[in-house]
Amino acid sequence: MTKLFEGKRLAEEMLDDLKSQAHDFESKYNRKLTLAAVQIGDLVENTKYLSLKTKIFSQAGAEVKLFQYGSGKAVEEYISEIEKLNNDPTLDGIMIQLPLGSNLCDADREKIISTIDSSKDVDGMKEGSDFTAPVVLAVLRALKEAGNYFKLSSKPLSVLVLGSHGFVGGKIMNILADRERVTELTGLDNYELTGIDIESIDRLKDEVKSADIVITTTGISGLILADWVKDGFVGIDVGAPDAEFAEGCGEKASFMTPVPGGVGPLTVSYLLENLLKAGNTVDR
Secondary structure, eight states, X not given: OOEEOOHHHHHHHHHHHHHHHHHHHHHHHSSOOEEEEEXXXXXXXXXXXXXXXXXXXXXXXXEEEEEEEOTTSOHHHHHHHHHHHHTOTTOOEEEEOSSOOTTOOHHHHHHHHHTSOGGGOTTOXXXXXXXXXXXXXXXXXXXXXXXXXXXXXXXXXXXXXXXXTSHHHHHHHHHHHOHHHHXXXXXXXXXXXXXXXXXXXHHHHHHHHHOSEEEEOSOOTTOBOGGGXXXXXXXXXXXXXXXXXXXXXXXXXXXEOOTTTSHHHHHHHHHHHHHHHHHHHSOO
């Protein structure tokens, strides 16, 4: 029987504690803990995600200030706006909702993200950030919860990250390469790590079939078919808004993160946790 990751329940438990901490912050500094959320362009899904974060943060006693910019500006204009946010002492953290407007390339995205002050980069977006990306923390928590379902073997478990060259996939690959930290946070200590992008469906299928743990971050709905996965595998689905594991995969899994209700809710809680850390470490 497949064990489903209860990300929503774990997120709610975290939020109960974080709500108390946000209240303490407000009492200490006489203002609400505040996140600057930047949206470039008007993608419907981005608007939806930011609205959800605003609602959850508000319920926890924190504030989200939205900074919305059209997609027709030059990169230098966005950088100038981010620098203003960096210098605003009433903003404890800054995040940029991805993806950006269609007129901006990957290089533009990196320039904009790299402008965020490392001490305010609560979404862990840039190299050298003071914070681990919330989505990475959520994946690690899922792996910890899946620990009881890893088959004990003298052979290393094979861990596969799909979309490993992407923005999120790359961050997950980087953390999994830090074996000491992974062992500390998840208990997983005997594994072989492989990353792959969507270059060849045939190769992708072969890699998935041999993997004990499949972490998918491609953003392609229903990409992984049931006849690709092995019996008893562990599936970590970072897909949004739709699942990347197709119908039937769950029946073969020993442990699976559902979409919705899996990694997503926990990501928002970790974002708030990072914001609290940022707010309480700034010199005032």
